[in-house]
Structure formats: C-alpha cells, structure tokens
Amino acid sequence: MNKRKDLTARNFPSAKDEARGQRPLPNYEGPESSYRLAFDDSEFLLREELRPVRMQLELLKPELIQHDQGIKSTIVIFGSARIKSREDAERALAEARAAAADTATLKRAEMQVSMSHYYEEARRFGAIVTRASVERADPIYIVTGGGPGVMEAGNRGAYEAGGKSIGLNIVLPHEQQPNPYITPELCFRFHYFALRKMHFLMRSVALVCFPGGYGTLDELFETMTLIQTGKCRRRPILMFGRDFWSRLINFDLLIETGMISPGDEKLFHFVETAEEAWALLESTYDLNPMPTAGDGV
Template identity: 70%
Template sequence: MNSRDTHPQRNFPSAKDECATLAPHPSYDRPGSAYELAFKDESFLLRDDMRPIRLQLELLKPEKLLDEQGVHATIVMFGSARILPEDTARTRLAAAEADGDPGAIARARGQLAMSRYYEEARRFAQIATQACADRGRPIVIATGGGPGVMEAGNRGAYEVGGKSVGLNIVLPHEQYPNPYITPELCFRFHYFGLRKMHFLMRSIALVCFPGGYGTLDELFETLTLIQTGKSRRRPILLFGRDFWTRLINIDLLLETGMISPGDEQLFQYVETAEEAWAVLSQQPELAASAGA
C-alpha cells in the first residue's frame, strides 16, 4: 500500500515545496557559496565527477514520464534528417533550374528522388497509428525528433490524431524538435547511449529508412544487440532494397565469415508503407488484437 493512502498529509515537505519556500540568505546566496541545495546547484551537478548522476537522470526522466503518459510500446522509425518533403524538394529543383547551375540541379534532382522516403515514412506512420488505435493497441510512433524522416514519422501520427515520441539530441549544430511531436513526449538528451537505449526499451519493431552515419549507428547497434542475444528479437524493416544493398554488402559478410548464416535474416527489405504494415500487422503484439 502506498504510504499516501494511509497518511493523507505528508510527514515531510516535498523537495518542490521546500524550494518554493526557501528564505533568502544574502550572506550565503552568492556565486561560489556551497549553501545552495545540492539538487538545485547547477554548477555542482555539471561537475565532471557527477556524470553518473546525470546518466541516471537521463535514464529516469524519460522512463518516468513515458510511463505516466501510458507509453509502453513503440514502433521506432530511423532515417536521415536530410530527406525533404516532396513539395519542398520540387520547389528546390525549380529554383535550381531557374538559376541554371548544373551542380545544384543535380543535387536537387537527387533530393527529389529521395523525397519519396519522406512520403513513405509519413504514410507508414499514418497507417500504423490509425491501425493501432482501431485495434485498441496503445502503440505509438517514436523518432529521433528532428527533421527529415523523423519529422515525417511524427507528422504522420499527428495527422491522424495520434501521439508520438521524439527523442532529440543536443548537437554542435542544434537539432530543433519538429512541430509534430506530442509536447509531453518530446525529450532532449546529452548522451547518445542513453538515447539509443530509450529507443529500444519499448520498441516492438524498428522501421529504418535511408540515412547516413547516425542512422547506421542506430541500425547496427540494434542488430548487434539482437545478434548477440542482449536484446529480444523484433522485426527490423529496411525501406528501399536498392539503397541498402548498395550500401551494405551482406553477401560479403557471409562469404568471409564475418557474420553467421542466419544473421542476414535479422531484417527484411520493404518498399512501401503498405508492405511494411502488412509485415508488422502479423506480429504477436499486433495480430493478437486484430479482432478487438
């Protein structure tokens, strides 16, 4: 039984209440003083030797708030921050063609070609969010919270009235949260490791779109954890067979013994949002409630 059930009045003030009623002490409330409460003392908490406490806080804050919001299962979407919405890509191509710069035109055409992944990610998030709601499954989309494919995932969920998670990271060139994340589920991390841990703690599936170093880092950490048995197996879908097979030579890894036979089956390729959802909808976490 919770102590609050038997004692409606607190025996001790909460830390929040204590901070609100602190009396000023001009002789000690000054820079360099040790008088500040430890949990309010930013200069103390940011010391190098307090890193273990900061790691614990980055583990606990999302954990507690996600639990309070009822988020216990997610479909995680990874992919490049550089992939544009189709309309934006078309506008950039038109501007490049008007300027007549061959290099700019080539880059803009490449961006337009890749923009299909933004639209597939957006549609996948719409389909998955709506289907989970229809089946009575509180499974939400989770992304890295930034632009590109991440924005597309949060946007798709938002457009059908669903919640979605954004796990942002502090970068030298600041990543700003996209506007489609549910505010109560928008987090910011300092430590990449804890951010990646939170991606996987609640995930029932990973849907990975084309991306660069960051996307590859997230994908291969997931594959490594599953391959080594550190994490349970779950579906990993790679959007765009042509992109992934040109980027990663799985056959070479098998031929040289760098991975074991069967490791190539830890993921599968898909091309469309509908195909991806058809695969995931057969998973136990989702198929079990198909008649709900």
C-alpha cells in the first residue's frame, strides 16, 4: 500500500471517469432520454440557451492547451486565403494560356503570379521567426488563421524550419480546411469569430498583415482600434506591401478629414521583405537567443 499516494488521492471520481464509466441502459439510451450526464450530452450543450457556456468553452480550450504546451509569445500573420504559391500560380497561368482563356481570365491568372511573392515572403518570414526562436528559452510561435494562401505560407515556413506553429480555423459555410503545415496539437477550430480574434491577440507580440480582403481588413482594423483606444497594449503592426495598402486605404485622407488623429498613422509600419520585417521586430524587442536551463546560469 502506498500511503503517500493515499494522502493525495482524489476524494471524488473525475468527470472523465464518470463519463467513461457509464453503462448502457436500454430503457434510457434513446434521444428522448434525459439520463445522460449534462457535460456528456452534446444535444444539451448545443441548446440555444447554452451559448454562453459554449463561448466559455471556446475561450478555454485553446487557452488551456497553449498553456500546457508552454506557449507564451506569438506573432500573428494575417492575409488572404486566395494568394497562391509561386509554383501554383505559374501552373494556373500556364493552364489558362494553354486553354486559350479569355482576356479577363488571363489577367486574373497573371495577377495571381504577381501576388504570389507575398506567399513566398510569408513563408520565409515564418521560417525566420521559427529559426530565430529555436535557441530561445521562451520561443515565439507563428499563428495564422489556419487556412490556405498566406496563412498556409506562414505555417509552412515554420514547419520547414522544424518548429511548431498554430492555426486558428473557423467554421465557414464553404468549409475551410486546415492547411497541412499546422502542428496537429495546435490546430484549433472556432465557431465564434469574436473568440477566434481574441485568441489572435492574447499572446501576440506583433501582427504581420499581408494583402487580403474583407476578413484581413476586419482583423487588421480591429487590432488597430484596440491599440488606438488603449484597450490592449501597443505592439508592432507590420503591413507587407506599401503600394497595395496605400492604394487601398487613404490614410492621409483620414487625417485630413479628422477621422483619425495625427500620429494614428504611426500605429503600423510598411515593410516589403521578410528580412525587413524581422529586423524591425529585433529593433523593438531584445530577440537575441536567451540561455536555456543547463547553460550554467
């Protein structure tokens, strides 16, 4: 008998033990029965009235798993799911030319090739961050929205550098599939957009935004608003592609018309390359490798 073990033994069976120990009861196993344990009853948990409970679970699951994995600091990559890798974009253009596609189709395919350099920069940035973090006692992890395009590129770079990365997927009507480069134990799936966006920011030390559409703009401007209003601490926001963003958003007009204050345009920085982005982060934080346990410190 292990007396020390008896001293610290549970006084009550765990919920997991109770759920797994349930025996089939023929008279009470049907869908109309209320006999199932509440926390083991998916039909009950999906009731409209339990939305607050589901929101809490969606906050807690990624939080607890990342805590268990020792993840404290992240860099978030936002960007379009539609931007292809250079290889895929060039293949699509070749197929369009071979099929004698119409002018509009060819123009879109040519634009995809042009935009593909953002995929390659996101991929290289993910690799740079991951390689630089390998020797740190407190590594920084890449986080993306978990889908294709720029998101895939960020996770891919981390994967190719031999590190872990996180994907925060969202349930969509057209069913977003997680890209294959996310670390499986860090691949999450959300129902609520708001909680997904909250998790983007909770551990982030920087946000890197590549060209994108409505979803990317939503994520970018929510981050800017939270920092502008002081609801969250200031951190670097890096926007890849000055030409794209300057043509898309007239920040000078916002200042001229008083819609934002002078200085609000300094909430972000334009960058063009992965190396430039990393250099800016190095100048903001002390990102030299830190000694690990066993190094004589």
